[in-house]
Amino acid sequence: MIYLINKNTDPCLNHAIEEFFLRDTKEDVYSLWRNEKTLLLGKNQDVYQEIDIPEAQKRNIQIVRRLSGGGTVYTDPSNMQYTFIARGRTF
Helix, strand or coil, X not given: CEEEECCCCCHHHHHHHHHHHHHHCCCCXXXXXXCCCEEEECCCCXXXXXCCHHHHHHCCCEEEECCCCCCCEEECCXXXXXXXXXXXXXX
């Protein structure tokens, strides 16, 4: 298993790292990470329905789409996030 404590807070890089682990590794992965102020959209969300874009820009909140589904969530450095990828098993 790959264990990663990612100290980077750039949401674009963090989600690219997550996608790399999902697509390009064969090992199980457990990673802890945080983002700067970010609105994370699920893969099927309509950004114009979910987010007040001018307000997000005014508040310097980044908007990033994640690979997984679900609704839009707000994250910032006070929020710890995790990635857990288990190959070939269900929990």
